[in-house]
Amino acid sequence: MSTSSPVIVALDYPQMTPALELAASLDPGACRLKVGKELFTAAGPVLVERLQSMGFEVFLDLKFHDIPNTVAGALRSAASLGVWMANIHVSGGRRMLEASVEALSGVSAPPLLIGVTVLTSMDTQDFRELGFGNALPEQVLRLAALAKDCGLGGVVCSAQEASILNEQLGSDFALVTPGIRPAGAAQDDQRRVLTPAEAMAAGSSYLVVGRPITRAEDPAAALHAINESLQLSL
Numbered sequence: 001m002s003t004s005s006p007v008i009v010a011l012d013y014p015q016m017t018p019a020l021e022l023a024a025s026l027d028p029g030a031c032r033l034k035v036g037k038e039l040f041t042a043a044g045p046v047l048v049e050r051l052q053s054m055g056f057e058v059f060l061d062l063k064f065h066d067i068p069n070t071v072a073g074a075l076r077s078a079a080s081l082g083v084w085m086a087n088i089h090v091s092g093g094r095r096m097l098e099a100s101v102e103a104l105s106g107v108s109a110p111p112l113l114i115g116v117t118v119l120t121s122m123d124t125q126d127f128r129e130l131g132f133g134n135a136l137p138e139q140v141l142r143l144a145a146l147a148k149d150c151g152l153g154g155v156v157c158s159a160q161e162a163s164i165l166n167e168q169l170g171s172d173f174a175l176v177t178p179g180i181r182p183a184g185a186a187q188d189d190q191r192r193v194l195t196p197a198e199a200m201a202a203g204s205s206y207l208v209v210g211r212p213i214t215r216a217e218d219p220a221a222a223l224h225a226i227n228e229s230l231q232l233s234l
């Protein structure tokens, strides 16, 4: 099932059971689901298939970052699971990005291929420590422009960078934004954050939301409140 909600709920759980319980409490018409490194390492492809058979579109967030041949193979495996979205690190460089696009070119109904720019857990200080000479938003724009040039469908970035990316790269390039926190919610380890409504106003295409939903007393109600704040009645 497809949904008009931009919300992707991050299922960051250590095992299959709590992930399936949470999924069962949500409506596939009201969100998509993200399976990341922790859950996929524990539960594997079977879990992805279970979520899809419950009607959810799945973002397989394994952030591949390796030599071109290895990433291309990993993406072919992801595509064979029938996932809706998959991601790779743009900092793997042009040849890795082009090999990724090429790997999916022969696949029927391939996942939307998204490049990770600068993680939303990083702030300017973390970024400087890595020795980058330019400012953080400039680096996000540089990586996003490279991703677009290589044929990716969009990038993961902070919603704080969404308006500049939209302006420079056009609105048909998807912006997937984690670091979403409803007003008053704990920031946790995220650093570049915006509220759901602010992120949409800035030009985000999809909002990745984990703990504000999964750790809520009533996750379905927390998701509903976010959709309502976006004036979506689903």
Ligand SMILES: O=C(O)c1cc(=O)[nH]c(=O)n1[C@@H]1O[C@H](COP(=O)(O)O)[C@@H](O)[C@H]1O
Residues within 6 Å of the ligand: 010, 012, 036, 061, 063, 087, 116, 118, 119, 120, 121, 156, 157, 178, 179, 180, 188, 190, 208, 209, 210, 211, 212
């Ligand atoms: O690729 C991602 O999804 C991702 C990229 C990024 O820059 N920052 C980021 O937080 N994420 C993921 O988005 C989710 C955010 O979860 P919460 O911080 O709990 O809302 C986590 O599953 C992260 O792995």
